[in-house]
Amino acid sequence: MEPSELRRAVEAGRTTASELGLQVDDAIVIHNSDRVALRLVPCDVLARVAPSGHLADSAFEVEVARRLTDVDAPVAELDPRVEHRIYLRDAFAVSLWTYYEPVGPEIAPADYADVLLRHHAALRQIDLDAPHFTDRVAVALREVNDRERSPELPGSDRELLSSTLGGLSAAISIDRAGDQLLHGEPHPGNLLNTRRGPLFVDLATSCRGPIEFDLGHAPEEVGKHYAGADHDLIHRCRALNWAMFSAWRWRRDDHMPDRDHWRAEGLNQVRAALDRRGPG
Structure with missing residues:
Protein backbone atom coordinates (compact mmCIF):
# COMPACT_ATOMS: atom_id res chain seq x y z
CA MET A 1 0.00 0.00 0.00
CA GLU A 2 1.07 3.56 -0.60
CA PRO A 3 2.03 5.52 2.57
CA SER A 4 -1.26 7.42 2.87
CA GLU A 5 -3.33 4.26 2.41
CA LEU A 6 -1.07 2.36 4.79
CA ARG A 7 -1.64 4.93 7.53
CA ARG A 8 -5.40 4.57 7.13
CA ALA A 9 -5.15 0.78 7.13
CA VAL A 10 -3.09 0.79 10.34
CA GLU A 11 -5.61 3.08 12.01
CA ALA A 12 -8.49 0.86 10.84
CA GLY A 13 -6.81 -2.17 12.43
CA ARG A 14 -6.03 -0.35 15.68
CA THR A 15 -9.48 1.15 16.05
CA THR A 16 -11.30 -2.08 15.26
CA ALA A 17 -9.40 -4.02 17.93
CA SER A 18 -9.71 -1.23 20.52
CA GLU A 19 -13.47 -0.95 20.10
CA LEU A 20 -13.76 -4.71 20.68
CA GLY A 21 -12.13 -4.28 24.09
CA LEU A 22 -8.56 -5.30 23.19
CA GLN A 23 -5.72 -3.14 24.52
CA VAL A 24 -3.80 -1.56 21.66
CA ASP A 25 -0.89 0.74 22.49
CA ASP A 26 0.98 0.24 19.24
CA ALA A 27 0.66 -1.36 15.79
CA ILE A 28 3.73 -2.88 14.13
CA VAL A 29 3.62 -3.43 10.36
CA ILE A 30 4.77 -6.99 9.67
CA HIS A 31 3.89 -7.16 5.98
CA ASN A 32 2.73 -4.55 3.48
CA SER A 33 1.53 -5.45 -0.02
CA ASP A 34 -2.03 -5.56 -1.37
CA ARG A 35 -3.02 -6.36 2.21
CA VAL A 36 -1.36 -5.34 5.46
CA ALA A 37 -0.52 -7.54 8.45
CA LEU A 38 -0.18 -5.74 11.78
CA ARG A 39 0.95 -6.95 15.18
CA LEU A 40 -1.14 -5.13 17.77
CA VAL A 41 0.46 -4.85 21.20
CA PRO A 42 0.15 -5.53 24.08
CA CYS A 43 -2.99 -7.58 23.20
CA ASP A 44 -0.87 -9.65 20.77
CA VAL A 45 -3.34 -9.77 17.91
CA LEU A 46 -2.42 -10.11 14.25
CA ALA A 47 -4.72 -7.81 12.28
CA ARG A 48 -5.05 -8.45 8.56
CA VAL A 49 -6.31 -5.34 6.81
CA ALA A 50 -7.36 -5.22 3.15
CA PRO A 51 -9.12 -2.63 0.99
CA SER A 52 -12.85 -3.35 0.97
CA GLY A 53 -12.52 -4.40 -2.68
CA HIS A 54 -10.91 -7.56 -1.26
CA LEU A 55 -13.84 -8.17 1.09
CA ALA A 56 -14.82 -11.47 -0.57
CA ASP A 57 -11.25 -12.84 -0.30
CA SER A 58 -10.98 -11.78 3.35
CA ALA A 59 -14.33 -13.35 4.21
CA PHE A 60 -13.33 -16.55 2.40
CA GLU A 61 -10.10 -16.72 4.42
CA VAL A 62 -12.01 -16.38 7.70
CA GLU A 63 -14.40 -19.15 6.68
CA VAL A 64 -11.52 -21.46 5.70
CA ALA A 65 -9.84 -20.80 9.05
CA ARG A 66 -13.01 -21.49 11.02
CA ARG A 67 -13.61 -24.81 9.31
CA LEU A 68 -10.01 -25.98 9.50
CA THR A 69 -9.76 -25.09 13.18
CA ASP A 70 -12.79 -27.34 13.81
CA VAL A 71 -10.86 -30.33 12.41
CA ASP A 72 -7.62 -29.48 14.24
CA ALA A 73 -5.68 -28.53 11.13
CA PRO A 74 -2.16 -27.07 11.54
CA VAL A 75 -3.24 -23.49 10.81
CA ALA A 76 -3.08 -20.13 12.54
CA GLU A 77 -6.34 -19.47 14.37
CA LEU A 78 -8.60 -16.47 14.59
CA ASP A 79 -8.39 -14.57 17.87
CA PRO A 80 -10.66 -16.34 20.41
CA ARG A 81 -11.57 -13.12 22.24
CA VAL A 82 -13.66 -11.65 19.44
CA GLU A 83 -16.31 -12.81 17.00
CA HIS A 84 -14.84 -14.64 14.04
CA ARG A 85 -15.89 -12.43 11.16
CA ILE A 86 -14.82 -9.50 8.97
CA TYR A 87 -15.05 -6.01 10.45
CA LEU A 88 -15.53 -3.10 8.06
CA ARG A 89 -13.97 0.27 8.86
CA ASP A 90 -13.04 3.24 6.67
CA ALA A 91 -13.24 1.21 3.42
CA PHE A 92 -11.09 -1.59 4.86
CA ALA A 93 -11.89 -5.21 5.73
CA VAL A 94 -10.28 -6.22 9.03
CA SER A 95 -9.86 -9.72 10.46
CA LEU A 96 -8.26 -10.45 13.83
CA TRP A 97 -6.01 -13.47 14.38
CA THR A 98 -3.90 -15.02 17.12
CA TYR A 99 -0.33 -13.72 16.95
CA TYR A 100 2.33 -16.45 17.04
CA GLU A 101 5.89 -15.58 17.97
CA PRO A 102 8.27 -17.28 15.51
CA VAL A 103 10.60 -19.75 17.23
CA GLY A 104 13.34 -22.21 16.42
CA PRO A 105 15.36 -22.86 13.27
CA GLU A 106 14.19 -23.26 9.69
CA ILE A 107 11.68 -26.10 9.28
CA ALA A 108 13.41 -29.25 8.01
Missing part, protein backbone atom coordinates in the same frame (compact mmCIF):
# COMPACT_ATOMS: atom_id res chain seq x y z
CA PRO A 109 12.13 -30.75 4.72
CA ALA A 110 10.81 -33.91 6.41
CA ASP A 111 8.88 -31.84 8.97
CA TYR A 112 7.61 -29.55 6.22
CA ALA A 113 6.30 -32.56 4.29
CA ASP A 114 4.69 -33.98 7.44
CA VAL A 115 2.78 -30.80 8.26
CA LEU A 116 1.67 -30.47 4.62
CA LEU A 117 0.43 -34.08 4.66
CA ARG A 118 -1.55 -33.35 7.84
CA HIS A 119 -2.91 -30.15 6.34
CA HIS A 120 -4.06 -31.94 3.19
CA ALA A 121 -5.74 -34.60 5.34
CA ALA A 122 -7.59 -31.87 7.26
CA LEU A 123 -8.63 -30.17 4.02
CA ARG A 124 -10.22 -33.44 2.88
CA GLN A 125 -12.46 -33.33 5.95
CA ILE A 126 -14.15 -30.01 5.15
CA ASP A 127 -16.68 -29.09 2.49
CA LEU A 128 -15.88 -25.75 0.93
CA ASP A 129 -16.77 -24.08 -2.36
CA ALA A 130 -13.34 -23.08 -3.65
CA PRO A 131 -12.05 -22.20 -7.12
CA HIS A 132 -9.98 -24.62 -9.17
CA PHE A 133 -6.32 -23.68 -9.55
CA THR A 134 -6.96 -23.16 -13.28
CA ASP A 135 -9.27 -20.26 -12.39
CA ARG A 136 -6.36 -18.54 -10.67
CA VAL A 137 -4.11 -19.24 -13.65
CA ALA A 138 -6.72 -17.68 -15.95
CA VAL A 139 -6.63 -14.46 -13.90
CA ALA A 140 -2.82 -14.35 -14.13
CA LEU A 141 -3.01 -15.00 -17.87
CA ARG A 142 -5.38 -12.06 -18.35
CA GLU A 143 -2.89 -9.80 -16.55
CA VAL A 144 -0.10 -10.96 -18.85
CA ASN A 145 -2.10 -10.69 -22.08
CA ASP A 146 -3.51 -7.24 -21.29
CA ARG A 147 -0.80 -4.70 -22.13
CA GLU A 148 -2.64 -1.95 -20.27
CA ARG A 149 -2.60 -3.99 -17.07
CA SER A 150 1.08 -5.00 -17.43
CA PRO A 151 2.55 -2.18 -19.57
CA GLU A 152 6.20 -2.66 -18.51
CA LEU A 153 6.39 -6.38 -19.30
CA PRO A 154 8.82 -6.86 -22.25
CA GLY A 155 7.44 -8.63 -25.30
CA SER A 156 9.66 -11.72 -25.10
CA ASP A 157 8.89 -12.16 -21.40
CA ARG A 158 5.19 -11.65 -22.04
CA GLU A 159 5.32 -14.47 -24.59
CA LEU A 160 7.23 -16.71 -22.15
CA LEU A 161 4.70 -16.16 -19.34
CA SER A 162 1.69 -16.49 -21.62
CA SER A 163 2.85 -19.79 -23.13
CA THR A 164 3.92 -21.18 -19.75
CA LEU A 165 0.67 -20.27 -17.99
CA GLY A 166 -1.56 -21.51 -20.78
CA GLY A 167 0.37 -24.65 -21.68
CA LEU A 168 1.15 -25.95 -18.21
CA SER A 169 -2.31 -25.17 -16.83
CA ALA A 170 -3.89 -27.23 -19.59
CA ALA A 171 -1.42 -30.09 -19.21
CA ILE A 172 -1.69 -30.32 -15.41
CA SER A 173 -5.49 -30.18 -15.37
CA ILE A 174 -6.12 -32.95 -17.94
CA ASP A 175 -6.69 -35.54 -15.19
CA ARG A 176 -8.70 -34.14 -12.26
CA ALA A 177 -9.47 -37.48 -10.61
CA GLY A 178 -7.01 -36.84 -7.77
CA ASP A 179 -7.89 -33.18 -7.19
CA GLN A 180 -8.68 -32.04 -3.66
CA LEU A 181 -8.89 -28.87 -1.61
CA LEU A 182 -5.44 -27.28 -1.23
CA HIS A 183 -3.75 -24.49 0.70
CA GLY A 184 -2.91 -22.85 -2.63
CA GLU A 185 0.39 -21.17 -1.69
CA PRO A 186 2.14 -23.14 1.09
CA HIS A 187 5.55 -21.55 0.46
CA PRO A 188 7.98 -21.00 3.39
CA GLY A 189 6.65 -17.48 3.97
CA ASN A 190 3.22 -18.97 4.75
CA LEU A 191 4.46 -21.61 7.21
CA LEU A 192 5.31 -20.34 10.69
CA ASN A 193 7.48 -22.25 13.16
CA THR A 194 5.72 -21.66 16.50
CA ARG A 195 5.63 -23.11 20.01
CA ARG A 196 2.61 -25.13 18.81
CA GLY A 197 4.65 -26.48 15.91
CA PRO A 198 4.52 -25.43 12.23
CA LEU A 199 1.30 -23.59 11.31
CA PHE A 200 0.06 -22.45 7.90
CA VAL A 201 -1.15 -18.89 7.39
CA ASP A 202 -2.63 -16.88 4.49
CA LEU A 203 -5.55 -19.20 3.83
CA ALA A 204 -7.28 -17.00 1.25
CA THR A 205 -5.42 -18.81 -1.54
CA SER A 206 -7.23 -22.11 -0.93
CA CYS A 207 -8.23 -23.80 -4.20
CA ARG A 208 -8.77 -27.23 -5.74
CA GLY A 209 -6.17 -29.19 -7.67
CA PRO A 210 -3.56 -31.96 -7.32
CA ILE A 211 -1.46 -32.04 -4.14
CA GLU A 212 1.58 -31.46 -6.38
CA PHE A 213 0.31 -27.91 -6.99
CA ASP A 214 0.94 -27.23 -3.29
CA LEU A 215 4.24 -29.10 -3.31
CA GLY A 216 5.36 -26.89 -6.20
CA HIS A 217 5.35 -23.96 -3.76
CA ALA A 218 7.44 -25.73 -1.11
CA PRO A 219 11.25 -26.09 -1.16
CA GLU A 220 12.33 -28.80 -3.60
CA GLU A 221 13.54 -31.23 -0.89
CA VAL A 222 10.05 -31.35 0.64
CA GLY A 223 8.55 -33.33 -2.23
CA LYS A 224 11.05 -36.16 -1.64
CA HIS A 225 9.52 -36.73 1.81
CA TYR A 226 5.87 -36.58 0.70
CA ALA A 227 4.63 -40.13 0.15
CA GLY A 228 2.98 -40.81 -3.20
CA ALA A 229 3.83 -37.49 -4.84
CA ASP A 230 4.39 -37.38 -8.62
CA HIS A 231 7.76 -35.67 -8.94
CA ASP A 232 7.42 -34.84 -12.64
CA LEU A 233 4.11 -33.16 -11.86
CA ILE A 234 5.74 -31.22 -9.00
CA HIS A 235 8.29 -29.82 -11.47
CA ARG A 236 5.51 -28.75 -13.84
CA CYS A 237 3.61 -27.11 -11.01
CA ARG A 238 6.73 -25.31 -9.79
CA ALA A 239 7.22 -23.72 -13.21
CA LEU A 240 3.53 -22.79 -13.34
CA ASN A 241 3.63 -21.27 -9.84
CA TRP A 242 6.64 -19.12 -10.67
CA ALA A 243 4.89 -17.96 -13.84
CA MET A 244 1.87 -16.88 -11.78
CA PHE A 245 4.13 -15.15 -9.26
CA SER A 246 5.80 -13.29 -12.12
CA ALA A 247 2.45 -12.29 -13.62
CA TRP A 248 1.43 -10.63 -10.34
CA ARG A 249 4.72 -8.74 -10.08
CA TRP A 250 4.33 -7.22 -13.57
CA ARG A 251 0.86 -5.84 -12.83
CA ARG A 252 0.76 -2.08 -13.10
CA ASP A 253 -0.75 -1.78 -9.61
CA ASP A 254 1.36 -4.40 -7.81
CA HIS A 255 2.70 -3.15 -4.45
CA MET A 256 5.05 -5.92 -3.37
CA PRO A 257 8.17 -4.51 -1.66
CA ASP A 258 11.32 -4.64 -3.79
CA ARG A 259 9.15 -5.32 -6.83
CA ASP A 260 11.87 -4.74 -9.43
CA HIS A 261 14.05 -7.42 -7.86
CA TRP A 262 11.17 -9.91 -7.78
CA ARG A 263 10.18 -9.15 -11.35
CA ALA A 264 13.63 -10.26 -12.53
CA GLU A 265 13.89 -13.12 -10.03
CA GLY A 266 10.46 -14.47 -10.96
CA LEU A 267 11.35 -14.68 -14.65
CA ASN A 268 14.70 -16.30 -13.82
CA GLN A 269 12.93 -18.92 -11.71
CA VAL A 270 10.42 -19.64 -14.50
CA ARG A 271 13.27 -20.30 -16.93
CA ALA A 272 15.16 -22.42 -14.40
CA ALA A 273 12.07 -24.50 -13.61
CA LEU A 274 11.37 -25.06 -17.30
CA ASP A 275 14.99 -26.08 -17.87
CA ARG A 276 14.79 -28.65 -15.05
CA ARG A 277 11.68 -30.11 -16.65
CA GLY A 278 13.51 -30.66 -19.90
CA PRO A 279 11.97 -30.69 -23.38
CA GLY A 280 8.19 -31.26 -23.71
Whole structure:
Protein backbone atom coordinates (compact mmCIF):
# COMPACT_ATOMS: atom_id res chain seq x y z
CA MET A 1 0.00 0.00 0.00
CA GLU A 2 1.07 3.56 -0.60
CA PRO A 3 2.03 5.52 2.57
CA SER A 4 -1.26 7.42 2.87
CA GLU A 5 -3.33 4.26 2.41
CA LEU A 6 -1.07 2.36 4.79
CA ARG A 7 -1.64 4.93 7.53
CA ARG A 8 -5.40 4.57 7.13
CA ALA A 9 -5.15 0.78 7.13
CA VAL A 10 -3.09 0.79 10.34
CA GLU A 11 -5.61 3.08 12.01
CA ALA A 12 -8.49 0.86 10.84
CA GLY A 13 -6.81 -2.17 12.43
CA ARG A 14 -6.03 -0.35 15.68
CA THR A 15 -9.48 1.15 16.05
CA THR A 16 -11.30 -2.08 15.26
CA ALA A 17 -9.40 -4.02 17.93
CA SER A 18 -9.71 -1.23 20.52
CA GLU A 19 -13.47 -0.95 20.10
CA LEU A 20 -13.76 -4.71 20.68
CA GLY A 21 -12.13 -4.28 24.09
CA LEU A 22 -8.56 -5.30 23.19
CA GLN A 23 -5.72 -3.14 24.52
CA VAL A 24 -3.80 -1.56 21.66
CA ASP A 25 -0.89 0.74 22.49
CA ASP A 26 0.98 0.24 19.24
CA ALA A 27 0.66 -1.36 15.79
CA ILE A 28 3.73 -2.88 14.13
CA VAL A 29 3.62 -3.43 10.36
CA ILE A 30 4.77 -6.99 9.67
CA HIS A 31 3.89 -7.16 5.98
CA ASN A 32 2.73 -4.55 3.48
CA SER A 33 1.53 -5.45 -0.02
CA ASP A 34 -2.03 -5.56 -1.37
CA ARG A 35 -3.02 -6.36 2.21
CA VAL A 36 -1.36 -5.34 5.46
CA ALA A 37 -0.52 -7.54 8.45
CA LEU A 38 -0.18 -5.74 11.78
CA ARG A 39 0.95 -6.95 15.18
CA LEU A 40 -1.14 -5.13 17.77
CA VAL A 41 0.46 -4.85 21.20
CA PRO A 42 0.15 -5.53 24.08
CA CYS A 43 -2.99 -7.58 23.20
CA ASP A 44 -0.87 -9.65 20.77
CA VAL A 45 -3.34 -9.77 17.91
CA LEU A 46 -2.42 -10.11 14.25
CA ALA A 47 -4.72 -7.81 12.28
CA ARG A 48 -5.05 -8.45 8.56
CA VAL A 49 -6.31 -5.34 6.81
CA ALA A 50 -7.36 -5.22 3.15
CA PRO A 51 -9.12 -2.63 0.99
CA SER A 52 -12.85 -3.35 0.97
CA GLY A 53 -12.52 -4.40 -2.68
CA HIS A 54 -10.91 -7.56 -1.26
CA LEU A 55 -13.84 -8.17 1.09
CA ALA A 56 -14.82 -11.47 -0.57
CA ASP A 57 -11.25 -12.84 -0.30
CA SER A 58 -10.98 -11.78 3.35
CA ALA A 59 -14.33 -13.35 4.21
CA PHE A 60 -13.33 -16.55 2.40
CA GLU A 61 -10.10 -16.72 4.42
CA VAL A 62 -12.01 -16.38 7.70
CA GLU A 63 -14.40 -19.15 6.68
CA VAL A 64 -11.52 -21.46 5.70
CA ALA A 65 -9.84 -20.80 9.05
CA ARG A 66 -13.01 -21.49 11.02
CA ARG A 67 -13.61 -24.81 9.31
CA LEU A 68 -10.01 -25.98 9.50
CA THR A 69 -9.76 -25.09 13.18
CA ASP A 70 -12.79 -27.34 13.81
CA VAL A 71 -10.86 -30.33 12.41
CA ASP A 72 -7.62 -29.48 14.24
CA ALA A 73 -5.68 -28.53 11.13
CA PRO A 74 -2.16 -27.07 11.54
CA VAL A 75 -3.24 -23.49 10.81
CA ALA A 76 -3.08 -20.13 12.54
CA GLU A 77 -6.34 -19.47 14.37
CA LEU A 78 -8.60 -16.47 14.59
CA ASP A 79 -8.39 -14.57 17.87
CA PRO A 80 -10.66 -16.34 20.41
CA ARG A 81 -11.57 -13.12 22.24
CA VAL A 82 -13.66 -11.65 19.44
CA GLU A 83 -16.31 -12.81 17.00
CA HIS A 84 -14.84 -14.64 14.04
CA ARG A 85 -15.89 -12.43 11.16
CA ILE A 86 -14.82 -9.50 8.97
CA TYR A 87 -15.05 -6.01 10.45
CA LEU A 88 -15.53 -3.10 8.06
CA ARG A 89 -13.97 0.27 8.86
CA ASP A 90 -13.04 3.24 6.67
CA ALA A 91 -13.24 1.21 3.42
CA PHE A 92 -11.09 -1.59 4.86
CA ALA A 93 -11.89 -5.21 5.73
CA VAL A 94 -10.28 -6.22 9.03
CA SER A 95 -9.86 -9.72 10.46
CA LEU A 96 -8.26 -10.45 13.83
CA TRP A 97 -6.01 -13.47 14.38
CA THR A 98 -3.90 -15.02 17.12
CA TYR A 99 -0.33 -13.72 16.95
CA TYR A 100 2.33 -16.45 17.04
CA GLU A 101 5.89 -15.58 17.97
CA PRO A 102 8.27 -17.28 15.51
CA VAL A 103 10.60 -19.75 17.23
CA GLY A 104 13.34 -22.21 16.42
CA PRO A 105 15.36 -22.86 13.27
CA GLU A 106 14.19 -23.26 9.69
CA ILE A 107 11.68 -26.10 9.28
CA ALA A 108 13.41 -29.25 8.01
CA PRO A 109 12.13 -30.75 4.72
CA ALA A 110 10.81 -33.91 6.41
CA ASP A 111 8.88 -31.84 8.97
CA TYR A 112 7.61 -29.55 6.22
CA ALA A 113 6.30 -32.56 4.29
CA ASP A 114 4.69 -33.98 7.44
CA VAL A 115 2.78 -30.80 8.26
CA LEU A 116 1.67 -30.47 4.62
CA LEU A 117 0.43 -34.08 4.66
CA ARG A 118 -1.55 -33.35 7.84
CA HIS A 119 -2.91 -30.15 6.34
CA HIS A 120 -4.06 -31.94 3.19
CA ALA A 121 -5.74 -34.60 5.34
CA ALA A 122 -7.59 -31.87 7.26
CA LEU A 123 -8.63 -30.17 4.02
CA ARG A 124 -10.22 -33.44 2.88
CA GLN A 125 -12.46 -33.33 5.95
CA ILE A 126 -14.15 -30.01 5.15
CA ASP A 127 -16.68 -29.09 2.49
CA LEU A 128 -15.88 -25.75 0.93
CA ASP A 129 -16.77 -24.08 -2.36
CA ALA A 130 -13.34 -23.08 -3.65
CA PRO A 131 -12.05 -22.20 -7.12
CA HIS A 132 -9.98 -24.62 -9.17
CA PHE A 133 -6.32 -23.68 -9.55
CA THR A 134 -6.96 -23.16 -13.28
CA ASP A 135 -9.27 -20.26 -12.39
CA ARG A 136 -6.36 -18.54 -10.67
CA VAL A 137 -4.11 -19.24 -13.65
CA ALA A 138 -6.72 -17.68 -15.95
CA VAL A 139 -6.63 -14.46 -13.90
CA ALA A 140 -2.82 -14.35 -14.13
CA LEU A 141 -3.01 -15.00 -17.87
CA ARG A 142 -5.38 -12.06 -18.35
CA GLU A 143 -2.89 -9.80 -16.55
CA VAL A 144 -0.10 -10.96 -18.85
CA ASN A 145 -2.10 -10.69 -22.08
CA ASP A 146 -3.51 -7.24 -21.29
CA ARG A 147 -0.80 -4.70 -22.13
CA GLU A 148 -2.64 -1.95 -20.27
CA ARG A 149 -2.60 -3.99 -17.07
CA SER A 150 1.08 -5.00 -17.43
CA PRO A 151 2.55 -2.18 -19.57
CA GLU A 152 6.20 -2.66 -18.51
CA LEU A 153 6.39 -6.38 -19.30
CA PRO A 154 8.82 -6.86 -22.25
CA GLY A 155 7.44 -8.63 -25.30
CA SER A 156 9.66 -11.72 -25.10
CA ASP A 157 8.89 -12.16 -21.40
CA ARG A 158 5.19 -11.65 -22.04
CA GLU A 159 5.32 -14.47 -24.59
CA LEU A 160 7.23 -16.71 -22.15
CA LEU A 161 4.70 -16.16 -19.34
CA SER A 162 1.69 -16.49 -21.62
CA SER A 163 2.85 -19.79 -23.13
CA THR A 164 3.92 -21.18 -19.75
CA LEU A 165 0.67 -20.27 -17.99
CA GLY A 166 -1.56 -21.51 -20.78
CA GLY A 167 0.37 -24.65 -21.68
CA LEU A 168 1.15 -25.95 -18.21
CA SER A 169 -2.31 -25.17 -16.83
CA ALA A 170 -3.89 -27.23 -19.59
CA ALA A 171 -1.42 -30.09 -19.21
CA ILE A 172 -1.69 -30.32 -15.41
CA SER A 173 -5.49 -30.18 -15.37
CA ILE A 174 -6.12 -32.95 -17.94
CA ASP A 175 -6.69 -35.54 -15.19
CA ARG A 176 -8.70 -34.14 -12.26
CA ALA A 177 -9.47 -37.48 -10.61
CA GLY A 178 -7.01 -36.84 -7.77
CA ASP A 179 -7.89 -33.18 -7.19
CA GLN A 180 -8.68 -32.04 -3.66
CA LEU A 181 -8.89 -28.87 -1.61
CA LEU A 182 -5.44 -27.28 -1.23
CA HIS A 183 -3.75 -24.49 0.70
CA GLY A 184 -2.91 -22.85 -2.63
CA GLU A 185 0.39 -21.17 -1.69
CA PRO A 186 2.14 -23.14 1.09
CA HIS A 187 5.55 -21.55 0.46
CA PRO A 188 7.98 -21.00 3.39
CA GLY A 189 6.65 -17.48 3.97
CA ASN A 190 3.22 -18.97 4.75
CA LEU A 191 4.46 -21.61 7.21
CA LEU A 192 5.31 -20.34 10.69
CA ASN A 193 7.48 -22.25 13.16
CA THR A 194 5.72 -21.66 16.50
CA ARG A 195 5.63 -23.11 20.01
CA ARG A 196 2.61 -25.13 18.81
CA GLY A 197 4.65 -26.48 15.91
CA PRO A 198 4.52 -25.43 12.23
CA LEU A 199 1.30 -23.59 11.31
CA PHE A 200 0.06 -22.45 7.90
CA VAL A 201 -1.15 -18.89 7.39
CA ASP A 202 -2.63 -16.88 4.49
CA LEU A 203 -5.55 -19.20 3.83
CA ALA A 204 -7.28 -17.00 1.25
CA THR A 205 -5.42 -18.81 -1.54
CA SER A 206 -7.23 -22.11 -0.93
CA CYS A 207 -8.23 -23.80 -4.20
CA ARG A 208 -8.77 -27.23 -5.74
CA GLY A 209 -6.17 -29.19 -7.67
CA PRO A 210 -3.56 -31.96 -7.32
CA ILE A 211 -1.46 -32.04 -4.14
CA GLU A 212 1.58 -31.46 -6.38
CA PHE A 213 0.31 -27.91 -6.99
CA ASP A 214 0.94 -27.23 -3.29
CA LEU A 215 4.24 -29.10 -3.31
CA GLY A 216 5.36 -26.89 -6.20
CA HIS A 217 5.35 -23.96 -3.76
CA ALA A 218 7.44 -25.73 -1.11
CA PRO A 219 11.25 -26.09 -1.16
CA GLU A 220 12.33 -28.80 -3.60
CA GLU A 221 13.54 -31.23 -0.89
CA VAL A 222 10.05 -31.35 0.64
CA GLY A 223 8.55 -33.33 -2.23
CA LYS A 224 11.05 -36.16 -1.64
CA HIS A 225 9.52 -36.73 1.81
CA TYR A 226 5.87 -36.58 0.70
CA ALA A 227 4.63 -40.13 0.15
CA GLY A 228 2.98 -40.81 -3.20
CA ALA A 229 3.83 -37.49 -4.84
CA ASP A 230 4.39 -37.38 -8.62
CA HIS A 231 7.76 -35.67 -8.94
CA ASP A 232 7.42 -34.84 -12.64
CA LEU A 233 4.11 -33.16 -11.86
CA ILE A 234 5.74 -31.22 -9.00
CA HIS A 235 8.29 -29.82 -11.47
CA ARG A 236 5.51 -28.75 -13.84
CA CYS A 237 3.61 -27.11 -11.01
CA ARG A 238 6.73 -25.31 -9.79
CA ALA A 239 7.22 -23.72 -13.21
CA LEU A 240 3.53 -22.79 -13.34
CA ASN A 241 3.63 -21.27 -9.84
CA TRP A 242 6.64 -19.12 -10.67
CA ALA A 243 4.89 -17.96 -13.84
CA MET A 244 1.87 -16.88 -11.78
CA PHE A 245 4.13 -15.15 -9.26
CA SER A 246 5.80 -13.29 -12.12
CA ALA A 247 2.45 -12.29 -13.62
CA TRP A 248 1.43 -10.63 -10.34
CA ARG A 249 4.72 -8.74 -10.08
CA TRP A 250 4.33 -7.22 -13.57
CA ARG A 251 0.86 -5.84 -12.83
CA ARG A 252 0.76 -2.08 -13.10
CA ASP A 253 -0.75 -1.78 -9.61
CA ASP A 254 1.36 -4.40 -7.81
CA HIS A 255 2.70 -3.15 -4.45
CA MET A 256 5.05 -5.92 -3.37
CA PRO A 257 8.17 -4.51 -1.66
CA ASP A 258 11.32 -4.64 -3.79
CA ARG A 259 9.15 -5.32 -6.83
CA ASP A 260 11.87 -4.74 -9.43
CA HIS A 261 14.05 -7.42 -7.86
CA TRP A 262 11.17 -9.91 -7.78
CA ARG A 263 10.18 -9.15 -11.35
CA ALA A 264 13.63 -10.26 -12.53
CA GLU A 265 13.89 -13.12 -10.03
CA GLY A 266 10.46 -14.47 -10.96
CA LEU A 267 11.35 -14.68 -14.65
CA ASN A 268 14.70 -16.30 -13.82
CA GLN A 269 12.93 -18.92 -11.71
CA VAL A 270 10.42 -19.64 -14.50
CA ARG A 271 13.27 -20.30 -16.93
CA ALA A 272 15.16 -22.42 -14.40
CA ALA A 273 12.07 -24.50 -13.61
CA LEU A 274 11.37 -25.06 -17.30
CA ASP A 275 14.99 -26.08 -17.87
CA ARG A 276 14.79 -28.65 -15.05
CA ARG A 277 11.68 -30.11 -16.65
CA GLY A 278 13.51 -30.66 -19.90
CA PRO A 279 11.97 -30.69 -23.38
CA GLY A 280 8.19 -31.26 -23.71
